[in-house]
Amino acid sequence: MLIIGIAGGTGCGKTTVVNTILKELPEGEVGVISQDSYYKDTSHLSFEERVKINFDHPRSIDFELLEQHLIELRAGNSINQPVYSFVKHNRTGDVIVTKPRKVMIVEGILILSHAEIRDLFDIKIYVHADSDERLIRRLRRDITERGRDINEVLQRYQSTLKPMHQQFIEPMKEYADIIIPNNKYNTVAVDIVKTIINERL
Ligand SMILES: Nc1ncnc2c1ncn2[C@@H]1O[C@H](COP(=O)(O)OP(=O)(O)O)[C@@H](O)[C@H]1O
Numbered sequence: 001m002l003i004i005g006i007a008g009g010t011g012c013g014k015t016t017v018v019n020t021i022l023k024e025l026p027e028g029e030v031g032v033i034s035q036d037s038y039y040k041d042t043s044h045l046s047f048e049e050r051v052k053i054n055f056d057h058p059r060s061i062d063f064e065l066l067e068q069h070l071i072e073l074r075a076g077n078s079i080n081q082p083v084y085s086f087v088k089h090n091r092t093g094d095v096i097v098t099k100p101r102k103v104m105i106v107e108g109i110l111i112l113s114h115a116e117i118r119d120l121f122d123i124k125i126y127v128h129a130d131s132d133e134r135l136i137r138r139l140r141r142d143i144t145e146r147g148r149d150i151n152e153v154l155q156r157y158q159s160t161l162k163p164m165h166q167q168f169i170e171p172m173k174e175y176a177d178i179i180i181p182n183n184k185y186n187t188v189a190v191d192i193v194k195t196i197i198n199e200r201l
């Protein structure tokens with residue numbers, strides 16, 4: 001099994017890159033794990049309390065479960081990937097049964113910040129887009145897809161997202177084998193990653 005980690009700040013285009021890679025590869029050969037599925041279960045908190053969580057700090061992620069799941073997949077076993085709701089700021093209680101595939105892609109803002117998980121990746125990719133570009137994309141996406149308003153996005157950006165990005169995400173570029181510049185759609189870089197995956201398949 002080839003495990004590829006794709007990191008980068010919010011709005012840099014990780015999900016878009018993963019979907020572009022998947023589109024042209026044989027179905028069933030590549031599996032995807034999203035770090036977002038591993039936000040800690042916060043059912044014990046009220047919605048008002050959950051909104052206040054710093055979702056850009058590594059402590060908000062259940063890295064132990066993610067690591068355990070990657071080890072299971074590598075051993076050839078299926079896992080139950082939790083389903084997360086950005087609208088509720090919590091796990092939904094559902095799971096997606098995720099089977100081991102020849103290539104597993106793990107994507108998320110903080111996946112390179114955890115040493116044990118980083119060591120499980122055969123290839124580490126960092127997707128870069130400038131912070132103003134990422135903020136614009138995040139505003140558009142969160143308002144249309146995640147039930148936010150402009151004040152929520154900007155308030156979270158200033159209070160937690162930007163400082164956490166600078167502290168925990170941007171420095172992880174150091175560990176990347178490949179950095180994809182993604183201020184514009186980067187078809188060349190995505191094609192290179194696809195070629196690497198195709199070779200393995
Ligand atoms: N290279 C790009 N140029 C312009 N918009 C992009 C680009 N990549 C992604 N987007 C858009 O930006 C938003 C965030 O992208 P997404 O892939 O969800 O980022 P991430 O998963 O890194 O948070 C989406 O609405 C997506 O369509």
Ligand SMILES: O=c1ccn([C@@H]2O[C@H](COP(=O)(O)O)[C@@H](O)[C@H]2O)c(=O)[nH]1
Nearest residue numbers: 009010011039055056086089090109161
């Ligand atoms: O309940 C939540 C959990 C996370 N977030 C924000 O999501 C992004 C990470 O997801 P991307 O798809 O990589 O953008 C992170 O910056 C959190 O602030 C949230 O809004 N609500």
